[in-house]
Amino acid sequence: MTDWDQYRASKPLRGEALRGYDAARAEMGIGYLLLKARASAGLTQEQLAERIGTSQPTVARWEGGKQLPSLRSLIRIAEATGFKLTLGLRSSARSGRESLTIGIG
DSSP, X not given: OOOHHHHHHHSOOOHHXXXXXXXXXXXXXXXXXXXXXXXXXXXXXXHHHHHHTSOHHHHHXXXXXXXXXXXXXXXHHHHHHTOOEEEEEOOOTTTOOOOEEEEEO
């Protein structure tokens, strides 16, 4: 028996499936990152909400992309999940300018 990660690695997405997956992930945006951070910390939505002083439905709205967290909330989420928050600006490939990032928190 293989686990999900092994199965996915043996069946890489291609073509339309890959484009659909990437589009869905991009649409979720920050919510996807929050979900991944929470999951990697082994926390439920309720546990994360308790650690950062908000409600589980609020965490669900953030993860689902229905609402954006404030910068203050992002800092709290990063701390609660063992990450450091980094804010960045990336220039388009054509501009030739460098990307800018700053650590927060």
